[in-house]
Amino acid sequence: MKRILIVDxxxxxxxxxxxxxxxxxxxxxxxxxxxxxxxxxxxxxxxLFLVDINMPKLDGYGFLRxxxxxxxxxAPAIMISTEAQTNDERRAYAAGANxxxxxxxxxxxxxAQVRMLLGELHP
Amino acid sequence: MALxxxxxxxxxxxxxxxxxxxxAGLISRLAASDPTARRWAARDLVDCPEAxxxxxxxxxxxxxxxxxEVILTTLTSLGDxxxxxxxxxxxxxEDTALRNEAIEAMQQLPDAVAPVMHGLLADPxxxxxxxxxxxxxxxxxxxxxxxxxxxxxxxPHVNVCGAAVDLLGEVxxxxxxxxxxxxxxxxxxxxxxxxxxxxxxxxxxxx
Numbered sequence: 001m002k003r004i005l006i007v008d009x010x011x012x013x014x015x016x017x018x019x020x021x022x023x024x025x026x027x028x029x030x031x032x033x034x035x036x037x038x039x040x041x042x043x044x045x046x047x048l049f050l051v052d053i054n055m056p057k058l059d060g061y062g063f064l065r066x067x068x069x070x071x072x073x074x075a076p077a078i079m080i081s082t083e084a085q086t087n088d089e090r091r092a093y094a095a096g097a098n099x100x101x102x103x104x105x106x107x108x109x110x111x112a113q114v115r116m117l118l119g120e121l122h123p
Numbered sequence: 124m125a126l127x128x129x130x131x132x133x134x135x136x137x138x139x140x141x142x143x144x145x146x147a148g149l150i151s152r153l154a155a156s157d158p159t160a161r162r163w164a165a166r167d168l169v170d171c172p173e174a175x176x177x178x179x180x181x182x183x184x185x186x187x188x189x190x191x192e193v194i195l196t197t198l199t200s201l202g203d204x205x206x207x208x209x210x211x212x213x214x215x216x217e218d219t220a221l222r223n224e225a226i227e228a229m230q231q232l233p234d235a236v237a238p239v240m241h242g243l244l245a246d247p248x249x250x251x252x253x254x255x256x257x258x259x260x261x262x263x264x265x266x267x268x269x270x271x272x273x274x275x276x277x278x279p280h281v282n283v284c285g286a287a288v289d290l291l292g293e294v295x296x297x298x299x300x301x302x303x304x305x306x307x308x309x310x311x312x313x314x315x316x317x318x319x320x321x322x323x324x325x326x327x328x329x330x
Contacts, residue, residue, distance in 0.1 A: 010286070010289050011289070012285075012288070012318075012319045012322055012323075013285075013289070015318075015322070016315055016318050019318075054219060054223075056223050056227075059219040059220070059223075061219065062219075082249075082250070082253055082285075082286070087217060103282055103285070103315070104281060104313060104315030104316070105315075106314055107314055
C-alpha cells in the first residue's frame with residue numbers, strides 16, 4: 001500500500017484529502033506544517049507528498065527545499081495552494097515540486113494526478 | 124544535526140545600544156550593519172509613537188530573525204493605524220514568512236484590526252481576503268462569527284469561502300446554519316465546499 005503524507009495547516013483540507021485518498025486505498029499520514037512534515041519524512045518513507053504552500057513555522061517551499069536537500073530516496077511532491085499568483089507555480093517547481101495544483105481539487109483529479117506520479121497511470 | 128538552519132541569537136551587547144537614543148537616532152539605527160544595534164533600536168522605538176512607518180519599512184527588508192521578531196513586537200505594542208496599515212501591506216508580500224508574521228501580529232491587535240477588517244474582507248485580491256480570514260482564526264473579537272458569515276454569504280471566491288467555512292467549524296454557532304446551507308447551494312459543484320460545510324454544520328451542534 002502506497003504511503004502519502006498530507007501537509008496542510010487547515011484541518012478540514014487535511015480531512016478532505018485524507019478521505020479521498022483512503023477511499024482509493026492509499027495509506028495516509030498528516031502534518032500541520034513543514035517542520036512536522038520534515039520530521040515525519042525523515043522517520044518514515046513516503047511514496048508521495050501533498051503539500052500546501054502557506055503554513056506557519058515552515059511553509060511548503062521551505063519544506064520541499066529541505067526535503068530535497070536530504071540524502072534519502074526522493075518521492076514525488078504535489079504542491080497545492082489557494083493562490084493563483086503566477087510566481088507561486090514557478091517557485092513551487094524551483095523548490096522541488098513535481099506538480100502544482102490550485103485548491104480546491106476535485107477528488108477524481110487528485111486521484112488521477114497522484115496515480116500518475118506514482119506510476120500507476122500514464123499522463 | 125539541526126534540519127533547519129537556525130540563527131543564533133547572540134547576547135545583546137550594551138555597546139550596540141550606543142547614543143543617540145532619541146527617536147530620530149533610533150530610526151536611523153534601524154539601518155545599522157550590526158543586527159544587535161538594529162535589535163536594540165527596534166526595541167527602544169516602542170517609546171516613539173511615530174516610529175511605525177520606519178519599523179514596517181525595515182521589516183520588509185530585515186533578514187535577521189531576531190530583529191524581525193523585535194520589530195513585530197514593537198509594532199504590536201504601538202498598534203496604531205500606521206502600524207496596522209504597514210502590517211496589511213506585508214500581507215501583500217510574496218515572502219510567506221513575512222505574511223505569516225504579519226498575520227500573527229495582527230491577531231494580537233483585535234481592537235486595532237477590527238476597523239479595517241471589512242476592508243480586508245472586501246479587498247479585490249482573493250489571496251488577501253484569505254489572509255484576512257486567517258487573521259480571524261485567533262482574533263479575540265465578538266464580531267468574528269459575523270464576519271465569517273458575511274464571507275460565506277457574499278464572497279464569490281471558492282477558496283475564500285473555504286477558509287471561512289474551515290474556521291466556522293471551530294467557532295461557529297447555530298447563527299451560521301442558514302448561511303452554511305446557502306453556501307452549499309451556491310457552490311453545489313464544488314465537492315470541497317460541500318464537504319467542509321457539512322463538517323461545519325455537524326460541529327455547530329457542539330459549539
